Amino acid sequence: MDVIDLRSDTITKPTGEMRRAMAEAEVGDDVFGEDPSINRLQERAAELMGKEAGLLTASGTMGNLVAVLTHTQRGDEIVMGDQAHIFWNESAGVSALAGAQSRLVPNGFQGKIDPVELKAAIRPPGNIHFPPTSLVCLENTHNRCSGGVLTPQDTKEIADIAHAAGAKVHLDGARIFNAAVSLEVPASELAKDVDDVSFCLSKALSCPVGSVLCGSREFIDDALRWRKMVGGGMRQAGILAAAGLVALDSMVDRLADDHANAQRLAQGLANIQGLDVDPESIQTNIVIFDVDHELGPSANLIAALDRQGVKVSSPGPYSIRMVTHRHITGADVDEALGRVSTAVKELR
Ligand SMILES: *Cc1c(COP(=O)(O)O)cnc(C)c1O
Helix, strand or coil: CCCEECCCHHHCCCCHHHHHHHHHCCCCCHHHCCCHHHHHHHHHHHHHHCCCEEEEECCHHHHHHHHHHHHCCCCCEEEEECCCHHHHCCCCHHHHCCCCEEEEECECHHHCECHHHHHHHCCCCCCCCCCCEEEEEEECCECCCCCECCCHHHHHHHHHHHHHCCCEEEEECCCHHHHHHHHCCCHHHHHCCCCEEEEECCCCCCCCCCEEEEECHHHHHHHHHHHHHCCCCCCCCHHHHHHHHHHHHHCCCCHHHHHHHHHHHHHHHHCCCCEECCHHHCCCCEEEEEECHHHCCHHHHHHHHHHCCEECEEEECCEEEEECCCCCCHHHHHHHHHHHHHHHHHHC
8 A cells, every 4th residue: 555645745855857956066165155056046046035145054944043043132032923833843943042032922814913913912112121022933834824825915014013113024934935826926925025034945845955045135144154153054065956946947836736636635624524624724735624522632543544554744632734745646635535534434
């Protein structure tokens, strides 16, 4: 039985074209700024994000951390959604390494942040009891909010409030191209009102390694030193950048297929008794759904699915997450739905 792996789009492997580009990549020492492939990737990424400059990082986690280190000082407060990847999944780097405190506001439907909640969370200046709010972090698409998308208007509304209070705005755009494809707008529209944006090459875009942080020339010049400090000066990493350039040229438009498959998956799951998902709320490639308590904790269904050869992940005790990606076809989705049905019956 073939395993159907829906744990994450990070499992996607580099294409043949990427491997050829990697083998032939022109390289140099990037710590001297002399890797032509990295320089080309950074310029191309900046152009796509509508920013002045870009910086290759080893991972999305490193991109987020470097952005926070660049924008904040020890003792500052960062406002972000209570489901933010930076808060949940980055080993508390912003507190341990940047020395910043995280202030959480609720992530609503599809990951949106209520402007009123944000305003209330920003500290008024001039009170020595309060840490200064120097940064607001947004996430698009929103990982723990089922791949929910922020529109350019959503982003502008939040950014305007932050900027009026003297705070910067960092966009964790790990899957920003999924948002762009879903909304049919250029990624630059989604990054227009934020100070910087980090996106991943290593998720649905199928690269083996890498993220790019983009912002103003001045921001990237500062970020370069922080990236060096956290060990991100990678020398002849043009071998990785070469795959990134292929990804930006050829892997973005096909994300629509992943979204169509996620929609097909959500519609099928909605028809299985005991599973709770609203297909209309699914905008990109992540499907998070609830399991009825009568079936027990989601760990039971996950174990049953594992026996059926379907791998998934669990964002909570009664929820399951499935992610579509380049290695999942429409036929795989149909096969997975059949196996989910079988696994649910086993639990009854
Ligand atoms: C995956 C992810 C990251 C981190 O990327 P890594 O390359 O795995 O470190 C950051 N933010 C979001 C929203 C993500 O989904």
